[in-house]
Amino acid sequence: MAEELNERSQNILEAIVEDYISSAEPIGSRAITRRHDFNLSPATVRNVMADLEEMGFLCSPHTSAGRIPTAQGFQYYIDSLLQIRDLSKQEKSRLRNSYRFSGMKLEDIMQEVGRVMSGLSKYTGLVMAPKFSSTVFRQIEFVRLSKGRLLVIYVSESGLVQNKIIEADQTLDDRQLEQISNFLNKELTGLSIQEVRKKLSAELTEERVLYDRLRKQALSLSCAALQDEVENQIYVSGASLMLEQPEFSSPQQMKRLIQTLESKKMLIELLDRSQNAQGVQIFIGSESSSIDLEGYSLITSNFSNQKGAIGTLGVIGPVRMDYSQVIPIVDFTAQLVSRVLEREIE
Amino acid sequence: MAEELNERSQNILEAIVEDYISSAEPIGSRAITRRHDFNLSPATVRNVMADLEEMGFLCSPHTSAGRIPTAQGFQYYIDSLLQIRDLSKQEKSRLRNSYRFSGMKLEDIMQEVGRVMSGLSKYTGLVMAPKFSSTVFRQIEFVRLSKGRLLVIYVSESGLVQNKIIEADQTLDDRQLEQISNFLNKELTGLSIQEVRKKLSAELTEERVLYDRLRKQALSLSCAALQDEVENQIYVSGASLMLEQPEFSSPQQMKRLIQTLESKKMLIELLDRSQNAQGVQIFIGSESSSIDLEGYSLITSNFSNQKGAIGTLGVIGPVRMDYSQVIPIVDFTAQLVSRVLEREIE
DNA sequence: TGTTAGCACTCAGCATAGTCGAGTGCTAAC
DNA sequence: GTTAGCACTCGACTATGCTGAGTGCTAACA
Numbered sequence: 001m002a003e004e005l006n007e008r009s010q011n012i013l014e015a016i017v018e019d020y021i022s023s024a025e026p027i028g029s030r031a032i033t034r035r036h037d038f039n040l041s042p043a044t045v046r047n048v049m050a051d052l053e054e055m056g057f058l059c060s061p062h063t064s065a066g067r068i069p070t071a072q073g074f075q076y077y078i079d080s081l082l083q084i085r086d087l088s089k090q091e092k093s094r095l096r097n098s099y100r101f102s103g104m105k106l107e108d109i110m111q112e113v114g115r116v117m118s119g120l121s122k123y124t125g126l127v128m129a130p131k132f133s134s135t136v137f138r139q140i141e142f143v144r145l146s147k148g149r150l151l152v153i154y155v156s157e158s159g160l161v162q163n164k165i166i167e168a169d170q171t172l173d174d175r176q177l178e179q180i181s182n183f184l185n186k187e188l189t190g191l192s193i194q195e196v197r198k199k200l201s202a203e204l205t206e207e208r209v210l211y212d213r214l215r216k217q218a219l220s221l222s223c224a225a226l227q228d229e230v231e232n233q234i235y236v237s238g239a240s241l242m243l244e245q246p247e248f249s250s251p252q253q254m255k256r257l258i259q260t261l262e263s264k265k266m267l268i269e270l271l272d273r274s275q276n277a278q279g280v281q282i283f284i285g286s287e288s289s290s291i292d293l294e295g296y297s298l299i300t301s302n303f304s305n306q307k308g309a310i311g312t313l314g315v316i317g318p319v320r321m322d323y324s325q326v327i328p329i330v331d332f333t334a335q336l337v338s339r340v341l342e343r344e345i346e
Numbered sequence: 347m348a349e350e351l352n353e354r355s356q357n358i359l360e361a362i363v364e365d366y367i368s369s370a371e372p373i374g375s376r377a378i379t380r381r382h383d384f385n386l387s388p389a390t391v392r393n394v395m396a397d398l399e400e401m402g403f404l405c406s407p408h409t410s411a412g413r414i415p416t417a418q419g420f421q422y423y424i425d426s427l428l429q430i431r432d433l434s435k436q437e438k439s440r441l442r443n444s445y446r447f448s449g450m451k452l453e454d455i456m457q458e459v460g461r462v463m464s465g466l467s468k469y470t471g472l473v474m475a476p477k478f479s480s481t482v483f484r485q486i487e488f489v490r491l492s493k494g495r496l497l498v499i500y501v502s503e504s505g506l507v508q509n510k511i512i513e514a515d516q517t518l519d520d521r522q523l524e525q526i527s528n529f530l531n532k533e534l535t536g537l538s539i540q541e542v543r544k545k546l547s548a549e550l551t552e553e554r555v556l557y558d559r560l561r562k563q564a565l566s567l568s569c570a571a572l573q574d575e576v577e578n579q580i581y582v583s584g585a586s587l588m589l590e591q592p593e594f595s596s597p598q599q600m601k602r603l604i605q606t607l608e609s610k611k612m613l614i615e616l617l618d619r620s621q622n623a624q625g626v627q628i629f630i631g632s633e634s635s636s637i638d639l640e641g642y643s644l645i646t647s648n649f650s651n652q653k654g655a656i657g658t659l660g661v662i663g664p665v666r667m668d669y670s671q672v673i674p675i676v677d678f679t680a681q682l683v684s685r686v687l688e689r690e691i692e
Numbered sequence: 693t694g695t696t697a698g699c700a701c702t703c704a705g706c707a708t709a710g711t712c713g714a715g716t717g718c719t720a721a722c
Numbered sequence: 723g724t725t726a727g728c729a730c731t732c733g734a735c736t737a738t739g740c741t742g743a744g745t746g747c748t749a750a751c752a
Contacts, residue, residue: 386695386696387695387696387697389695389696389697390694390695390696393695408702408704410701410703411704
């Protein structure tokens with residue numbers, strides 16, 4: 001439908017979007033002709049702009065202001081006009097050098113990634129650690145707390161450490177616990193959590209379980225430990241940087257932004273959506289979306305190692321975001337993190 | 347110096363502070379006489395207020411506004427005038443019921459505590475997990491990542507799980523690692539980290555180490571694992587609640603607040619200070635303080651189990667904070683958390 | 693001597709009115 | 723199809739005046 005834009009209209013829309021991205025203020029027809037070499041008079045530009053408004057790409061905050069792109073306008077810009085140039089080698093190495101991952105555990109890496117992305121983009125960085133169920137089993141350990149209560153520590157191939165408290169009916173002694181964890185570590189290493197779950201439920205119904213008490217205990221313990229979905233960890237960094245953006249200069253907007261960034265559940269849901277996609281994804285906030293993201297844009301990409309533990313990282317900012325700058329940052333960072341995670345297990 | 351306040355001045359100061367706490371606006375002499383039964387005329391109150399201003403307890407934002415308490419005024423109020431009533435049984439049980447700790451691991455408890463304190467107080471909750479070096483050794487496990495890199499998982503008596511990546515010179519196989527962790531778990535369980543460190547450095551210089559390769563490896567590994575201070579984890583919750591307070595209604599103040607709450611390092615340093623104190627502590631932000639806490643007040647208390655793993659929790663809010671409400675909340679919550687932690691290890 | 697009433701003064705907050713500039717839509721001419 | 727001209731709109735800013743809450747000072751009172 002929107003493809004019918006002729007070249008001149010495209011050029012003007014592009015100019016408006018880009019000027020608006022850098023100025024955050026409504027763009028008037030004269031401003032366009034002054035800043036770009038279209039060899040057109042303001043009046044002509046006005047006509048085109050009126051058409052673009054008709055088509056839903058622009059809107060004017062009030063009669064005598066310039067125009068600003070709508071969400072649809074940005075969408076069109078991103079889909080058809082934006083040229084994402086690859087990063088130069090220099091930029092890549094500069095980016096690489098921004099990160100210092102050496103000797104960091106996974107949690108620290110996540111945090112650092114968010115911080116750096118935020119600093120580079122001037123918006124807010126979001127990083128979601130690999131989903132529990134998408135990780136690959138490496139090791140499990142049990143630590144006895146008070147009577148009947150066990151601390152389970154689970155380590156994935158990618159070095160993700162998670163712990164959980166479970167209730168164990170029987171009072172097992174340390175020796176038995178050790179046997180159990182040895183048994184599980186031998187049986188389950190290298191399987192994905194999904195596979196582990198399948199295996200466990202299959203075995204639990206098998207006959208021989210009845211005859212092997214240890215095996216039974218091991219299975220039911222690990223079932224309890226690995227059953228529930230662990231709430232995803234999400235790292236948000238650089239909220240205060242984003243407050244510098246003019247769209248968040250009013251107290252109401254600031255409050256709303258902080259509330260948005262504080263509601264981790266919502267952010268997790270949001271990042272979850274791009275979990276299955278490949279490459280960079282862009283969400284432009286609009287009223288229609290089920291999640292209230294109006295006024296914000298989200299650029300995400302996934303990272304993973306060969307074994308497929310998948311996490312998501314990205315940058316959230318105003319719709320008026322410098323896409324040409326942020327997209328390569330997110331893209332390259334995701335690749336970088338993937339490579340680091342692969343090195344971990346090598 | 348400030349003790350020379352006569353009763354009438356005290357009453358008036360108290361009235362001003364309390365009215366200011368509830369209204370957040372400068373208090374005038376007439377407002378005082380209207381709202382309180384001092385049997386004094388506004389003029390008399392004015393005289394007293396002028397004296398109080400002279401002494402540094404009050405100040406006026408401009409000539410013809412009412413007066414607001416200075417930091418010193420609040421300090422005096424807290425030290426000499428504030429009556430902290432104990433919580434009634436009902437309130438205590440209501441508070442207790444706000445928390446749902448069952449089956450939660452330590453991280454979740456910390457988070458939950460912050461959330462609830464924030465919700466109850468309408469300010470921002472801060473919780474700092476027990477300091478690494480104040481914990482008691484319970485168990486250590488090693489997981490091999492890539493060549494030469496080990497993931498160390500450390501569990502304290504209170505159920506705190508921490509992990510770290512260390513470089514190990516030798517390539518140890520799984521069997522050896524298991525022997526090493528068994529050895530360490532036998533030797534170190536029940537010791538505080540300080541004791542562990544002392545023991546390690548003592549043993550490393552002992553002669554017999556030379557003859558026992560396994561022992562040597564174990565010691566040097568655990569040394570590497572437990573040597574550095576792990577950065578403290580801090581949980582901040584309810585920032586957006588605090589934005590509702592009138593002192594943070596201007597964009598500048600909002601930005602500053604968010605920046606303050608984002609700078610975890612600073613908050614950790616702040617909470618660290620009260621780590622060694624007993625009972626509830628109150629910091630009133632003033633310009634003089636080395637840490638920029640101007641305009642904020644911080645109420646903290648420590649929690650611990652018998653073994654002495656100590657963490658700190660508290661509430662940060664505007665200086666104009668409802669102390670009589672927040673202090674009991676912080677106090678009782680700290681006791682509650684201590685009790686929960688003790689039950690963990692029972 | 694401590695307390696009070698009266699009075700002139702101050703000042704933030706608010707509303708009103710006027711100006712300016714950037715921008716628009718429309719029309720007519722090129 | 724493009725452009726110049728023109729009347730119009732409207733937000734942002736400034737100046738102005740008014741109001742109300744509050745103050746300090748002085749003089750009178752108990």
